[in-house]
Amino acid sequence: MPQIAQLAATYSSQIFWLLIFFGFTFFAVGRGMVPKVMDTVAQRDKQIADDLLAAERARKQADEEEESWRKRENANRAQAQALIAEARSKAAAATEERLAAAQVLIDSKLAEAETRIAEARRSAAAEIEDVAADAARDIVSRVAGLSLDDTAVRSAVKENLVHG
Amino acid sequence: MAAEGKVDPMHQFTIQPMFGSDGWNIAGYNVAFTNSSLWMAIAAALLFVFVAGGAKRQLVPGRWQMAVETFTGFVDGMLAANVGANGKKYVPYIFSLFMFILFANFLGLMPLGVLGLHPFTFTSHFSATGVLSILSFSIVIIVGFAKHKLHFFSLFVPHGTPALMIPAIFVVELISFLVRPFSLGLRLFVAMMAGHVLLEVLSSFVISSGNANLGLFAIAGVPSFILMVGICALELLVAGIQAYVFALLTCVYLNDAENLH
Numbered sequence: 516m517p518q519i520a521q522l523a524a525t526y527s528s529q530i531f532w533l534l535i536f537f538g539f540t541f542f543a544v545g546r547g548m549v550p551k552v553m554d555t556v557a558q559r560d561k562q563i564a565d566d567l568l569a570a571e572r573a574r575k576q577a578d579e580e581e582e583s584w585r586k587r588e589n590a591n592r593a594q595a596q597a598l599i600a601e602a603r604s605k606a607a608a609a610t611e612e613r614l615a616a617a618q619v620l621i622d623s624k625l626a627e628a629e630t631r632i633a634e635a636r637r638s639a640a641a642e643i644e645d646v647a648a649d650a651a652r653d654i655v656s657r658v659a660g661l662s663l664d665d666t667a668v669r670s671a672v673k674e675n676l677v678h679g
Numbered sequence: 680m681a682a683e684g685k686v687d688p689m690h691q692f693t694i695q696p697m698f699g700s701d702g703w704n705i706a707g708y709n710v711a712f713t714n715s716s717l718w719m720a721i722a723a724a725l726l727f728v729f730v731a732g733g734a735k736r737q738l739v740p741g742r743w744q745m746a747v748e749t750f751t752g753f754v755d756g757m758l759a760a761n762v763g764a765n766g767k768k769y770v771p772y773i774f775s776l777f778m779f780i781l782f783a784n785f786l787g788l789m790p791l792g793v794l795g796l797h798p799f800t801f802t803s804h805f806s807a808t809g810v811l812s813i814l815s816f817s818i819v820i821i822v823g824f825a826k827h828k829l830h831f832f833s834l835f836v837p838h839g840t841p842a843l844m845i846p847a848i849f850v851v852e853l854i855s856f857l858v859r860p861f862s863l864g865l866r867l868f869v870a871m872m873a874g875h876v877l878l879e880v881l882s883s884f885v886i887s888s889g890n891a892n893l894g895l896f897a898i899a900g901v902p903s904f905i906l907m908v909g910i911c912a913l914e915l916l917v918a919g920i921q922a923y924v925f926a927l928l929t930c931v932y933l934n935d936a937e938n939l940h
Contacts, residue, residue: 536722536779545775
């Protein structure tokens with residue numbers, strides 16, 4: 516077993532070179548480069564955490580902005596609705612006014628027409644009286660050979676038209 | 680050896696000085712640059728290249744960076760789970776330990792023999808694993824005493840021990856504590872050595888039976904070869920698990936030092 520058989524001859528060389536090379540490994544690799552590697556990993560982890568935090572913050576801000584936009588939008592909509600309602604009521608009032616004016620005009624025209632009709636009826640009635648009186652006098656003169664007084668005939672006719 | 684029809688399963692663990700460095704020594708201690716040292720150097724160099732390739736610090740990592748970050752994240756998670764928030768400062772050490780052992784274990788299993796190279800698994804030598812385990816154990820003791828002063832000895836007296844039992848329990852706990860560096864180093868060394876010996880023994884069956892005759896090769900050689908393929912996969916698993924166990928137990932011991940219990 517060379518490990519034991521050669522121990523006396525080689526132990527010092529084994530210990531010496533192991534210390535040299537393990538020392539090199541420890542100082543150059545372990546102390547020199549491993550902290551840098553670990554640092555890189557830590558930096559990356561930190562960056563990822565920071566990015567996630569920033570994304571979370573941006574999301575929250577977007578939510579807030581959306582909320583305020585919604586509020587503004589709702590206010591605008593309400594305002595628009597109010598405007599529409601106002602315009603509508605204004606238009607309705609104007610229409611009503613114009614309708615009322617037209618009604619007055621129509622009423623006056625109607626009244627005028629009615630007076631005209633009454634007038635016409637009255638003149639027509641007078642004419643009928645005249646015609647009836649003439650006709651009655653003619654009939655009387657022809658049938659009875661009497662010549663009657665115009666006034667008497669007219670009054671008789673008037674009486675008959677009124678009562679008859 | 681194959682030509683002689685005889686395979687020495689322990690030969691692969693022989694340490695040989697390389698590049699004529701046999702006589703190098705510091706203060707009388709031999710520090711020859713051996714094949715073991717060479718594979719330590721290769722493991723360290725490959726680990727350096729691997730991590731350097733992943734230290735590009737890109738925000739969106741490439742595959743290589745992702746792989747390195749997976750390992751650092753794994754070690755970081757292991758320390759966080761076993762030691763807690765205080766464990767962060769041990770990441771460089773545990774990472775170096777885990778990756779160095781992992782690379783060493785895997786490099787020793789590489790089929791470089793077909794290229795004429797001889798992979799050497801230095802983690803199959805307790806003189807190497809012992810250094811790592813003593814290193815871990817020293818850190819535990821230094822941190823423990825620096826942080827808790829003499830109060831660290833309360834580690835050896837679990838909560839709720841009756842006063843009468845304290846001396847006995849203290850001794851038992853102290854022994855179990857002192858055994859830790861040995862168990863830590865021996866576990867890795869034994870696991871790696873056993874796997875390599877098993878592979879070598881099975882390969883010797885394949886070679887010997889192949890040299891003997893066709894019938895024996897069919898009966899013993901072919902099944903051994905198939906078994907070797909399976910055990911190679913198992914050894915790859917063991918290589919990862921042993922590196923993990925070494926790092927994990929170091930974390931558990933560090934937890935004792937950091938937080939007592």
